[in-house]
Amino acid sequence: MRAMLRSGAVCLLTVMGVLGSGCGGGGNSGGGGGGSQNPVTPTVTVTPASSAITAAQSLKVVVSVSGGSGTPTGSVTLNAGSYTSSASTLSGGSASITIQPGSLAAGNLTLKASYTPDSASSSAYNSASGNASVTVTLATPTVSVTPASQSIVVGQALPVTVGVSGGSGAPAATGAILHSDDADEHSDADSRHDTMRQRRLAAGGLRRRQRGRRPGVRAPRRPVCPVRSP
DSSP: OHHHHHHHHHHHHHHHHHHHHHHHHHHHHHHHHTOOOOOBOOEEEEEESOSEEETTSOEEEEEEEEOSSSOOOEEEEEEETTEEOOOEEOBTTEEEEEEOTTOSOSEEEEEEEEEEEOTTTTTTBOOEEEEEEEEEEOOOOEEEEEESOSOOOTTOOEEEEEEEEOOTTOOOOOEEEEOOOGGGGOOOTTSOOEEEEOOOEETTEEEEEEEEOOTTOOOOSSOEEEEOOO
């Protein structure tokens, strides 16, 4: 009888040990599964369409965000000097931003893209940034001079239209126009010279009128005509 009781007690202890080990193992396994993964810092790549432009040109910039096991979501902004773009939403991990003409100052600039994760990516990705360089130079505009007539008599008024343009999409030119003509270069006392009346630039063109004067009286060599945007 004692032998049977002793044998039953050993079996009971063995069963309890197995159950206890199973519960303990399950608890450890559950604790490991409940751990969270730390957010990673993604790589931000900034790719301008050109590394050198004029201030009168636009510039397209592609910003890509990658890293981790998934595709980052959120938005990016672009900064360069005093320029700051509006936020652009990532699509497939990238976004395209176009900088309009006249937005960048001349010089060697750094384009900095800043990534901000949205609620879906904030637990997996940190904020991050990336840089690229671009050189911006001043544009050389096209100046057109169009007289109303190619042939006039002495003393006849001559309207002249002067246009200053930086090309399609470029900002309107401002500043001043300096005028000279062949008559300014001669000292013959019997020659007649023209003076120039100043007119403001309107809609990209400057209209000025020449009037005849008495012989022997010279006109100012280089009258200055203001150029203002429309």
